[in-house]
Amino acid sequence: MSHRRPLPLSTLPRLLTTIGTIGTVLAFGARADHPREFSNPYADVQWEETSVFHGNLHTHTTYSDGLFAPYEVVDLYKKHGYHILALTDHDTDHFEARPAILYPWNDFAAIFEEIRHRTSTSWRWNRMDFGQFTGPWESRDPDQLGMLAVPGVEISRPHHIASLFCDYAGGTDSEETAFEEIARHGGLAVLLHPGRYQFEDDWYIDFYRRHSHLVGLEVYNQNDRYPEDREHWDRLLHELMPDRPVWGFAGDDMHELEHLAWNIMLFPLPHLATEPLRTSIETGAFFFYRPHHQMSPPSLEITRVTGAPQRIDLEIEGQIESVDWITFDPENGQSAVIHQGPAITIEDVPETAVYVRARIRGEQGTAYTQPFAVRPAIASALGAFQGAPLAKK
Ligand SMILES: [Zn+2]
Numbered sequence: 550m551s552h553r554r555p556l557p558l559s560t561l562p563r564l565l566t567t568i569g570t571i572g573t574v575l576a577f578g579a580r581a582d583h584p585r586e587f588s589n590p591y592a593d594v595q596w597e598e599t600s601v602f603h604g605n606l607h608t609h610t611t612y613s614d615g616l617f618a619p620y621e622v623v624d625l626y627k628k629h630g631y632h633i634l635a636l637t638d639h640d641t642d643h644f645e646a647r648p649a650i651l652y653p654w655n656d657f658a659a660i661f662e663e664i665r666h667r668t669s670t671s672w673r674w675n676r677m678d679f680g681q682f683t684g685p686w687e688s689r690d691p692d693q694l695g696m697l698a699v700p701g702v703e704i705s706r707p708h709h710i711a712s713l714f715c716d717y718a719g720g721t722d723s724e725e726t727a728f729e730e731i732a733r734h735g736g737l738a739v740l741l742h743p744g745r746y747q748f749e750d751d752w753y754i755d756f757y758r759r760h761s762h763l764v765g766l767e768v769y770n771q772n773d774r775y776p777e778d779r780e781h782w783d784r785l786l787h788e789l790m791p792d793r794p795v796w797g798f799a800g801d802d803m804h805e806l807e808h809l810a811w812n813i814m815l816f817p818l819p820h821l822a823t824e825p826l827r828t829s830i831e832t833g834a835f836f837f838y839r840p841h842h843q844m845s846p847p848s849l850e851i852t853r854v855t856g857a858p859q860r861i862d863l864e865i866e867g868q869i870e871s872v873d874w875i876t877f878d879p880e881n882g883q884s885a886v887i888h889q890g891p892a893i894t895i896e897d898v899p900e901t902a903v904y905v906r907a908r909i910r911g912e913q914g915t916a917y918t919q920p921f922a923v924r925p926a927i928a929s930a931l932g933a934f935q936g937a938p939l940a941k942k
């Protein structure tokens with residue numbers, strides 16, 4: 550199965566023209582006089598043998614405060630070409646009625662029968678019984694739909710946290726307990742829409758340093774409710790990289806139709822299954838894409854990431870307007886574009902940078918890579934060129 554589109558012939562000349570006419574690129578800091586190198590989170594992707602699967606890992610249903618029944622949400626994402634979906638209802642809105650996650654999809658009908666006479670605690674349903682505002686629910690078979698169902702829940706007090714790949718149901722009011730329980734249940738965690746809160750950066754950094762299964766930060770939420778979340782991501786990366794990557798996530802946080810299909814996570818996988826998806830998420834071997842228009846499929850695709858330790862090359866299919874390499878500028882305390890073009894060498898990177906990430910602007914939307922660590926060139930002596938943090942010092 551291939552989801553690739555042919556490369557438009559006009560892409561390369563257009564890209565070269567674009568790069569040639571770009572204005573000043575911000576540069577800061579002295580050039581490094583000691584050898585450095587990139588780590589590549591995509592190093593283990595077998596590009597010849599992968600297809601790109603579309604995913605959304607943040608969605609709601611009538612199990613919490615969404616407007617659509619679970620099977621309707623599945624059908625909507627199927628209709629819009631998604632292959633991977635996590636239903637992440639708020640633990641605050643169903644926990645009293647049924648302290649369990651909404652999973653598996655084949656049990657939707659039975660779950661509804663279990664809760665139809667129980668009371669919802671959701672703000673949206675004003676303490677109605679589930680049977681008054683939703684149901685009956687139809688079950689869905691992900692295999693039959695060609696989809697992968699990821700078990701999940703949104704832990705919702707106070708900082709919202711996605712718990713994925715496990716059956717932890719939540720019901721705690723402490724982030725620390727939530728992280729410990731997600732780990733104990735074998736799951737992965739993502740801190741969601743940080744722009745909603747007033748926590749200090751150190752609050753995040755402490756959690757990222759102590760919890761290796763806390764894999765990422767949501768940097769696009771719903772219809773981009775918190776655009777400053779990308780700046781927040783860069784500040785955290787500057788503190789935590791090169792040894793502790795934080796992968797960027799883009800989630801629809803779909804409650805109603807106007808939130809649907811604004812964010813697409815792109816996973817290059819050998820086949821659609823939990824294990825390769827989880828590995829992709831743990832190692833940061835995925836991208837995300839934001840269309841200009843709701844419900845539009847990606848107009849560009851990153852088909853390969855290659856390079857030696859001193860260089861990274863992006864192969865991109867589709868119409869490209871610019872490729873910006875971004876890091877954090879500690880002098881200005883802001884995200885900064887430090888280089889443009891589909892390739893970057895280590896000499897292009899300011900000495901103060903501990904990572905770079907790419908933003909690819911196209912005519913119909915923008916794609917993002919995960920951060921590439923920039924570190925002293927000790928790793929090459931060990932023969933390592935991996936996305937995972939180096940354990941040895
Ligand atoms: Zn939330």
Ligand SMILES: [Zn+2]
Pocket residue numbers: 607608609703802
């Ligand atoms: Zn949510």
